[in-house]
Amino acid sequence: MRRQYIALIHKDEGSDYGVSFPDLPGCVTAGRTLDEARACAEEALALHVEGLTHDGEAVPEPSSLEDVMADADNRDGVAILVAAPEHAAKTVRVNITLPEDLLQAIDRYAEGHGFSRSGFIAKATKRVMEMEPA
Secondary structure, three states, X not given: OOOEEEEEEEEOOOOOEEXXXXXXXXXXXXXXXXXXXXXXXXXXXXXXXXXXXXXXXXXXOOOOHHHHHOOHHHOOOEEEEEEOOOOOOOOXXXXXXXXXXXXXHHHHHHHHOOOOHHHHHHHHHXXXXXXXXX
């Protein structure tokens, strides 16, 4: 059975739906709609687990809902379960060349939306490939 992690969805007035994983500090994402936030949560979890595996770090065991909600800071979010990938895909380091202003724009967007640079580029690439006919 696949491990499932608790993700917390937060919504502030005038913002997208933010998603965080209490068991995985730094694993955050967002979506304009609840459905998009859930889909982004699955992608963010997969990328985070992949990064931990690639770096040789242990992937923590999921906490129980009781343990997560025992922290008062978590009580303002709506808890959902997100399945971890069965097998993390191998990550490959690549060297690409981009115009400096584009790289700065990518970094600003990624930081503002809870992505790493690599996570954002991977997500954007997948979206474009899904939109384009094969």
